[in-house]
Amino acid sequence: MPLVRVTLLKGKSPEYLDAVSKGIYDALVKSYAMPEGDHFQIFEQKEPSELRFDRNFVTKVPRSDDFMIVNIKADARRVGEKDALYASIAENLSKSPGINPQDIFLSLDVNTYLEDWSFGNGLSAAKAY
Numbered sequence: 001m002p003l004v005r006v007t008l009l010k011g012k013s014p015e016y017l018d019a020v021s022k023g024i025y026d027a028l029v030k031s032y033a034m035p036e037g038d039h040f041q042i043f044e045q046k047e048p049s050e051l052r053f054d055r056n057f058v059t060k061v062p063r064s065d066d067f068m069i070v071n072i073k074a075d076a077r078r079v080g081e082k083d084a085l086y087a088s089i090a091e092n093l094s095k096s097p098g099i100n101p102q103d104i105f106l107s108l109d110v111n112t113y114l115e116d117w118s119f120g121n122g123l124s125a126a127k128a129y
């Protein structure tokens with residue numbers, strides 16, 4: 001039940017955003033064994049004054065205007081699963097829509113308890129399952 005938030009600079013086409021969405025979703029299904037259909041993503045396109053980042057911090061190749069922050073809120077995972085997810089997202093997005101891996105900043109927020117989620121109808125996920 002991951003919730004994904006992607007923040008990037010304004011001006012990307014719907015096709016570009018679709019490719020990013022699919023690449024992240026496919027990586028979650030593969031690396032986190034996420035069930036099909038568990039697809040909840042928020043895309044935020046920001047003006048350059050609203051999304052500030054260092055183009056050279058811990059990277060050998062400067063970041064471009066394709067830079068994005070991908071924040072994934074999900075339940076706790078093992079280190080190997082996290083590493084597999086990072087690699088899979090970078091691989092998928094480098095293939096389509098062609099994002100260089102240094103432009104993908106990933107952050108995981110752990111949300112362990114079902115009672116911290118509601119999928120609708122005013123019910124805690126702990127009570128809905």
